[in-house]
Amino acid sequence: MTVASTRPHIPDRLENPWRMALFSWETLLIVVAVAIFIANSLASPYFLNVWSLSDLTFNFTEKGLIALAMALLIVAGEIDLSVAAIIALSSTMMGMAVQAGADTPVLVLIAIGTGLACGIFNGALVTRLGLPSIVVTIGTMSLFRGISYIILGDQAYKGYPAGFAFFGQGYVWWVISFELVLFIVAAFVFGVLLHRTSFGRTIYAIGNNPVAATFSGVPVERVKFILFCLTGLMSGIASICLTSRLASTRPSIAFGWELEVVTMVVLGGVSILGGAGSIPGVVLAAIIMGLVTFGLGLLNVPGIVMSIFTGLLLITVIALPILWNRLRQKGA
Amino acid sequence: MLQHARHGPVEKSPARAHEPVLALSGVSKSFPGVRALSKVSLELYPGEVTALVGENGAGKSTLVKILTGIYQPDEGTIFLGGKEVSFSSAYDAHRAGITAIHQETVLFDELSVAENIFLGHAPRGRFGLIDRKRMVAEAAAVLKRIGADIDPQARLRDLGIASKHLVAIARAFSIEAGIVIMDEPTAALSQKEIEELFALIGRLKADGKAILFISHKFDEVFRIADRYAVFRDGESVGAGLISETDHDALVRLMVGRPVDQIFPKKKxxxxxxxxxxxxxxxxxxxxxxxxxxxxxxxxxxxxxxxxxxxxxxxxxxxxxxxxxxxxxxxxxxxxxxxxxxxxxxxMVYVPEERGRQGAIAGLPIFQNITLPALKRTSRYGFLRLAEEFRLARQYAERLDLRAASLDRDVGTLSGGNQQKVVIAKWLATIxxxxxxxxxxxxxxxxxxxxxxxxxxxxxxxxxxxxxxxxxxxxxxxxxxxxxxxxxxxxxxxxxxxxxxxxxxxxxxxxxxxxx
CATH class of the missing domain: 3.40.50.300 (P-loop containing nucleotide triphosphate hydrolases)
Structure with a gap:
């Protein structure tokens, strides 16, 4: 006997979504970003200037492009530490092509192809052989950059064609750089992909419980493979921007960027354990990282101090949510 | 409450006069939502094998974990050699001379046989360092005593399951354990290995050890055990001498239960x-x-x-x-x-391990329900939230789900309601x-x-x-x-x-x- 009328109606939501948004991590990031912005403008008279602010965006656009794809990968419970090495390898391949007389469209295809190939290699090792991604990508981190060192030694490739300069140095309109536009478009695409498609939904399912996701008919390995390919692809695209901006390739290009990218993602509220996080959060974190490094640069703080700062920030944002949960459990 | 109908021989007084070396009385243990053990009692006698039988979920494993100090009972007393004891850790139980041999024996694959046998109580030489020579020699002696032909210097990972059991038993001998618990020891053994294990159990008995033998196989129970104890739904429902019972009586004790459930099976x-x-x-x-x-x-x-x-x-x-x-x-x-x-x-499968294979804690209820049916709720791969809520509500209400709202994390629901979500998720695929x-x-x-x-x-x-x-x-x-x-x-x-x-x-x- 089923008496439908006695069954309680279950509402979709209890909390007002606007109220929930107000108390979210993203809101906190906005507050932090505004605070750093104000601090920067007080600390340096050169900061509040449209061209300064335009230059500032270059501090996060290239890393941000990778962080968008890395966010999806970390939500799915995996990680790719080889992204900076993929930049180096892609850049080296482009440099070799330049020596052979290749023109801009060919260079772009080579960088994208190299990035994608690296992503496929990482993805295949993780999903086909079932190896842990952290180990695989520490290995490929050395491998990819090692190839660059073998090819280049202590040399540098220069002589990129004039048209190639647009990607890293060009402006679409007034102070709005090509890189900034590219980052905004990519952020929109990745935001829609993660938050508005069924593919994005499966990423969260995998990150929260890969076994149950498999049992729910989610092609877990295929999704992870695609995410590694996307991360490789975005690293290749970032390599185009960076190489164009520097107008040269050295094997040490983008050295240590993997940590800054991961820091960006985790600061953006993506759980390092997988299963939670948002693209708006990552975009805000990218802006904050840009504001901080640019501000420290204006104050003539040396690079080594910035690297200490990045390390401390990474540890703090990883530890905070874990410690917070532990405290809450003790209180309960 | 319905009174449990008791069948067959219950609570026979032991014929032999000696005292139990281990006696449990009134031991209970609850987990959130389940009462695993309810005022059970059990007695083990030196030089005798007591078989513990019961259906899956009768509370046998919980009892083993209490005896080995992994769980602490909520109430009840444990007497060891006439003195009341309480084990706050596995180490306590181990030192008190209780050792357990599980289906998957807890030993160390990367260590040698001798190291496994003497882990924690190895013979010491000068400066308090482990005297390897003596350890190997003593391990060889113990292995010989139980009739096991195993090289004490072999690495454990290279041994088969039967040999690993023997190493675990050798360890029990080396610490002079008085009580040996064997939880389904024959599950992974061949017939020949089972015979060897039984010969060894005979030697353990002769040595005066008290053995708790847990098995689903009645032929083994009747061959090797002197006494039996039956658990059903976390309660002791009978105990006595094997010689005074038979297959039928034991089966009746195991399954006999009050008819307190009516099943809505329709034709x-x-x-x-x-x-x-x-x-x-x-x-x-x-x-x-x-x-x-x-x-x-x-x-x-x-x-x-x-x-x-x-x-x-x-x-x-x-x-x-x-x-x-x-x-x-x-x-x-x-x-x-x-x-x-x-x-x-x-064709869909609602798995047994709800927490690991079924529900995805961390995702809201409605997203759990729509996960395998995303093709139904999305268009060109884009999510339609309103459609998802509609589908989730339809099945949640059909299954009488009790939840505050559909965007609650599944992990916050009770076991029964989680199961409803898991079933709803599969029904949504039609x-x-x-x-x-x-x-x-x-x-x-x-x-x-x-x-x-x-x-x-x-x-x-x-x-x-x-x-x-x-x-x-x-x-x-x-x-x-x-x-x-x-x-x-x-x-x-x-x-x-x-x-x-x-x-x-x-x-x-x-x-x-x-x-």
Whole structure:
């Protein structure tokens, strides 16, 4: 006997979504970003200037492009530490092509192809052989950059064609750089992909419980493979921007960027354990990282101090949510 | 409360006059939502083997964990050699001379046999360093004493399971353990190895050790044990001397339970075959499985833990790969290599391990429900939230889900409500065959009834159900037909009318005369 009328109606939501948004991590990031912005403008008279602010965006656009794809990968419970090495390898391949007389469209295809190939290699090792991604990508981190060192030694490739300069140095309109536009478009695409498609939904399912996701008919390995390919692809695209901006390739290009990218993602509220996080959060974190490094640069703080700062920030944002949960459990 | 009807010999006074070396009385242990042990008592005597028998979930494993200090009882007392003791850790129990040999023995694969035997109490030499030579020599002596032909310097990982058991027993000897617990020690052994184990148990008895022998196999119990103790639903329901009981009495004690559940099984027209499985094999888990499932039918699968039921269902669902055999759906050959494909064929599996395989804690209720049905709720791969909420509400309300709102994290729900979400998620794919693996395990009576009632509703609508269950009343109450599995094979099949509790238990345990 089923008496439908006695069954309680279950509402979709209890909390007002606007109220929930107000108390979210993203809101906190906005507050932090505004605070750093104000601090920067007080600390340096050169900061509040449209061209300064335009230059500032270059501090996060290239890393941000990778962080968008890395966010999806970390939500799915995996990680790719080889992204900076993929930049180096892609850049080296482009440099070799330049020596052979290749023109801009060919260079772009080579960088994208190299990035994608690296992503496929990482993805295949993780999903086909079932190896842990952290180990695989520490290995490929050395491998990819090692190839660059073998090819280049202590040399540098220069002589990129004039048209190639647009990607890293060009402006679409007034102070709005090509890189900034590219980052905004990519952020929109990745935001829609993660938050508005069924593919994005499966990423969260995998990150929260890969076994149950498999049992729910989610092609877990295929999704992870695609995410590694996307991360490789975005690293290749970032390599185009960076190489164009520097107008040269050295094997040490983008050295240590993997940590800054991961820091960006985790600061953006993506759980390092997988299963939670948002693209708006990552975009805000990218802006904050840009504001901080640019501000420290204006104050003539040396690079080594910035690297200490990045390390401390990474540890703090990883530890905070874990410690917070532990405290809450003790209180309960 | 209904009074438990007691059958057969209960609480016989032991014939022998000596005192028990270990005595438990009034021991209880509860976990959130389940009372695993309720005021049980147990006595072990030196130089004797006591067999502990009971159905799956009767509380045997919980008892072993209490005796070895892994769990602490909520109430009750443990007397060891006449003195009251309490173990706050596994180390305490170990020092008190209680050692356990599990199905998967807890030893260290990377260490040598001698190191395993003497871990924590190795002979010391000068400067307090381990005296390796003496350790190896003493290990060899202990191994010889139990008649085991094992090199004490061999690495443990290179040994077979039987040899590992022997190492564990050698360890028990080396610490002068007075009490040896053997939890299903023969489960992974060959017949010859079982004989060797029994010879060793004889030696342990002669040495004055008290042995607790846990087994589902009655022939072993009657061969090796001096005493028995029966648990049922977390209570002690009988104990005595093996010589004063027989198979039938023990089976009755194990299964006899009050009829406090009414199953809402409705009569449904059974139609044409929907799923046909023939000659289905797996390299290690099951062999030569053939059966048929008809439209509107509930087919029960009964068997002991480890009889291959879940493994069979997971292979059918495409989680693991079978080695041989054919599956037909509606008479057409179906090749299923992943759950994704199984769902496309209209076959779904509600797994046994709800927390690990079923519910995705961290995702809201509605997202859990729509996950396998995202094709239905999305358009061109883009999510339609309103559609998701609509679908989730439809199934949540059909299953009488109790939740504050649909965007709550599934992890915050009770076990019964989580199970409803998991079932709802599968129904949302509009399946034709639904495989339920222990659908009511660990959920409260009210939710159980809701699940049972819903099963009846589903078959009335023309679905077919395979139900794997270790609960005899549930199997008998809900199934149209019952297949009993033993050691990876189909041992027998019963129609609803001809099945009873004793037949099922006998067939599952491999006691002759029933199948």
């Amino acid at each position: 449904v027209e059974i139609g044409e075959p929907v799923l046909t499985v023939s000659g289905y094999c797996h390299p290690t888990e099951f062999e030569d499985i053939s059966f048929e499932l008809r439209r509107g039918e509930i087919l029960g699968f009964y068997g002991l833990v480890g009889s291959g039921r879940s493994e069979l269902m997971q292979a059918l669902f495409g989680v693991t790969k079978p080695s041989k055999g054919a599956v037909k759906i509606d008479g057409k050959v179906a090749i299923i290599r992943s759950p994704e494909q199984a769902i496309r064929y209209g 399946p034709r065959v639904i495989i339920l693996d222990e659908p009511t395990k660990g959920i409260d009576i009210g939710s159980k009834a809701a699940v049972h009632e819903f099963m009846s509703e589903l078959v009335a609508q023309g679905l077919s159900i395979i139900m794997v269950s270790s609960e005899i009343p549930e199997i008998l109450g809900m199934s149209d037909r019952i297949i009993v599995m033993r050691e990876g094979r189909i041992a027998a099949e019963f129609a609803r009318e001809e099945a009873d509790a004793e037949k099922l238990v006998r067939t599952a345990a491999g006691i002759g005369g029933a199948a």
